[in-house]
Amino acid sequence: MTGEIYDIAIIGAGVVGALTARELTKYNLKIALIEKESDVAMGTSKGNSAIVHAGFDAESGTLKAELNVRGCEMMQSACDDLGVHYNKNGSLVCAFDDKETEHLKKLKKRGEDNGVEGLEIISGDKKLFDLEPNLSREIKAALYAPTAGIVCPYFLTIAAAENAVLNGCDLFLNFTAGAIINRPQYLTIKSIDKREINARYIVNSAGLYSDEIALMCGDGEQIKDFEIIPRKGEYMLMDKKAGAFVNSILFSVPSDKGKGILVSPTVDGNLIIGPNAVETEKDDVSTTIQGLKEIEDSAKKLVPSLNMRQVITSFAGVRSTPKNHDFNIFQSKNIPEVLHLIGIESPGLASSPAIAEYAVDMLKDMGLNLTENINFNPKIIRRKSFNLMNNGERAEAIKKNKLYSKIICRCETVTEAEIVEFIHSLCPAATVDAIKRRTRAGMGRCQGGFCSPRVVEILSRELSIDMLNVTKKGEGSYILTGRTK
Numbered sequence: 001m002t003g004e005i006y007d008i009a010i011i012g013a014g015v016v017g018a019l020t021a022r023e024l025t026k027y028n029l030k031i032a033l034i035e036k037e038s039d040v041a042m043g044t045s046k047g048n049s050a051i052v053h054a055g056f057d058a059e060s061g062t063l064k065a066e067l068n069v070r071g072c073e074m075m076q077s078a079c080d081d082l083g084v085h086y087n088k089n090g091s092l093v094c095a096f097d098d099k100e101t102e103h104l105k106k107l108k109k110r111g112e113d114n115g116v117e118g119l120e121i122i123s124g125d126k127k128l129f130d131l132e133p134n135l136s137r138e139i140k141a142a143l144y145a146p147t148a149g150i151v152c153p154y155f156l157t158i159a160a161a162e163n164a165v166l167n168g169c170d171l172f173l174n175f176t177a178g179a180i181i182n183r184p185q186y187l188t189i190k191s192i193d194k195r196e197i198n199a200r201y202i203v204n205s206a207g208l209y210s211d212e213i214a215l216m217c218g219d220g221e222q223i224k225d226f227e228i229i230p231r232k233g234e235y236m237l238m239d240k241k242a243g244a245f246v247n248s249i250l251f252s253v254p255s256d257k258g259k260g261i262l263v264s265p266t267v268d269g270n271l272i273i274g275p276n277a278v279e280t281e282k283d284d285v286s287t288t289i290q291g292l293k294e295i296e297d298s299a300k301k302l303v304p305s306l307n308m309r310q311v312i313t314s315f316a317g318v319r320s321t322p323k324n325h326d327f328n329i330f331q332s333k334n335i336p337e338v339l340h341l342i343g344i345e346s347p348g349l350a351s352s353p354a355i356a357e358y359a360v361d362m363l364k365d366m367g368l369n370l371t372e373n374i375n376f377n378p379k380i381i382r383r384k385s386f387n388l389m390n391n392g393e394r395a396e397a398i399k400k401n402k403l404y405s406k407i408i409c410r411c412e413t414v415t416e417a418e419i420v421e422f423i424h425s426l427c428p429a430a431t432v433d434a435i436k437r438r439t440r441a442g443m444g445r446c447q448g449g450f451c452s453p454r455v456v457e458i459l460s461r462e463l464s465i466d467m468l469n470v471t472k473k474g475e476g477s478y479i480l481t482g483r484t485k
Contacts, residue, residue: 005021005030006030006198007031007200008202008363009031009034009189009203011189011204011205011206012206012209012210013033013157013161014044014045014165014205015045015153015156015160015348015349016205016207016348016352016355017033018040019160019352019353019355020205020341020356020359021164022163024066024169024360025163026167026374026376028373029318029368029370031217032172032197032199032433033164033165033171034177035174035175036174036176037173037174037474038430038431038471039173039427039429039474040157040161040171041156042473043318044208044320045154045157045207046153047318047348048153048317048319048349049264049272049346050266050267050349051091051148051149051150051262052072052075052086052150052350053072053091053148053347054068054069054111054116054146054147054148055068055072055111055115055147056111056114056326057254058114058347059110059326062325062327063327063328065346067126067327067355068350068354069114071347071350071352072351074353074354074357075149075353076088076149081163081380082380083380083382084155085267085390086149086151086267087151087265088146089150089247089248090145090146090149090249091250092132092144092145092249093142093253093254094116094135094141094252094302095143096138096253096301097166100140100280104141104142104253106473108120109142116145116147118144119143120143120144121142121143123140123146124137126140128142128332134245134246134305135246144248148249150265152267152268154437156349158427158437159380162380162425163379165427166380166426167376170453174474175191175195177191177192177206177213178192180202180217181214183198186200187199187202187285187335200337201366201368202339203341203359204339205341207344209282210342210343211227211320212321213340216331218332219333220249222330223328223340223342225323226324226343226455227322228321228322228440229320229321229323230280230284230320230321231278231318231324231345232279232316232317232318232319233274233275233316233317234274234287234288234291234295234314234315234316235275235315235317236292236313237270237271237272237312238273239271239312240268240269240270242306243270243271244265244269245271245303246263250262252298252301261273261274261275261295261298261299263273263302263303268440270312271310275295276291276294282318284318284462286317287316291316317453319345319348320343322342322343326343327341327344327355328343329341329355329358331362331366336366339359339362339363342359361368379428386413386415387412401417403404403416404418405412406417408452409441409442409444409449409450410444410450411443411444412440414440414441416454419439419441419455420458422434422435422458423463424462425438430459430463431470431471432456432471432472432479434473435455435459442455451481456480461467467480468480468483469482
């Protein structure tokens with residue numbers, strides 16, 4: 001690192017950190033976005049339900065409720081600007097008996113108090129089953145929220161980071177903060193390998209590790225009342241043949257552990273079921289037989305005819321659950337130039353555009369000088385994916401770039417041209433999983449069984465590194481162990 005002093009550094013390049021960096025580039029600031037992993041969206045932002053919640057779950061009067069509703073309202077515009085597919089398909093919270101139906105009324109009242117529009121309780125009659133023909137006939141009623149939707153959380157994060165870089169933000173990957181030093185005119189973030197980034201202000205958006213960053217700032221007393229509890233959620237993803245099996249996001253009535261196990265389509269045409277809620281370690285993303293069985297049983301209670309033979313993969317994500325069950329966004333008492341974003345659990349994805357906006361307003365109150373960047377460009381212009389092109393568009397693309405003629409991932413129809421483009425993009429893909437998140441190569445039915453070797457070859461060639469040094473997800477995750485010939 002150089003002796004350059006940034007106006008502001010954001011620690012953590014999840015969806016909230018990336019959108020906050022983008023929001024800050026609307027002003028004439030020198031910004032650093034810092035991430036400990038090899039890519040953005042490597043924490044909670046890549047392992048969650050992908051739901052943009054309407055805003056009826058959070059208790060009225062909380063910051064979480066306010067930012068959830070505001071973020072849901074902002075999401076369509078943010079996705080339009082960033083070239084991210086967003087589907088406002090609505091949600092249904094399903095009740096199986098009179099007690100659960102009474103709870104729907106409480107959720108509806110809470111949502112209306114929070115400012116959610118269009119909420120409606122539908123009884124278990126023709127209207128409900130017209131909306132969702134495959135729902136269990138045991139369901140008595142459902143709370144319908146038309147403003148809820150689905151989005152790809154990691155692609156939203158990638159696009160936000162790209163747009164931030166486009167507008168002048170510097171992105172630092174593989175930089176793990178080990179200490180924060182309060183100097184007379186600025187702060188120093190020192191990595192565990194002794195590199196340094198200097199900044200006048202810091203935003204702590206480190207997700208599961210935000211409490212540890214707060215401790216580095218000497219704010220243990222401030223955070224003791226909302227200790228972070230890592231809570232794992234396991235999921236199963238089903239083949240695209242199952243993608244149209246439901247139309248809306250389907251929930252059971254929530255419990256004290258969260259919103260419960262859901263059944264939902266994804267924006268890419270799959271079907272996702274999960275998550276459960278298990279207290280765990282911060283880095284535990286394992287799946288278990290017991291957890292997956294719990295998900296299956298709960299999902300089939302909602303949709304009995306689910307065909308579990310269509311499951312193509314399972315995964316888990318860990319969310320940072322604070323004891324006070326609210327978003328905790330506050331100025332450090334020990335270092336007044338630090339803004340903490342702690343306990344951004346669900347609905348963090350839905351709230352993310354609003355959290356970014358709120359954080360910038362707080363930074364202004366903390367003394368950060370904000371003058372408009374008249375050159376700010378809110379857009380990311382993307383070429384249409386090859387798998388969405390018609391025959392004429394494909395022929396034209398191949399005519400301009402012969403690499404479009406080479407299909408690398410047959411399941412998702414991903415071309416070599418698209419992979420190469422993302423390797424050299426504003427937020428570059430340098431691992432097999434990074435390519436996967438951007439192009440979907442490896443996300444189809446065979447889960448990379450055929451395309452992964454070719455992706456390794458392309459990464460090796462484009463990055464000018466030996467194939468033995470290509471990794472799945474960063475340091476230590478080598479795919480090849482040696483040469484056989």
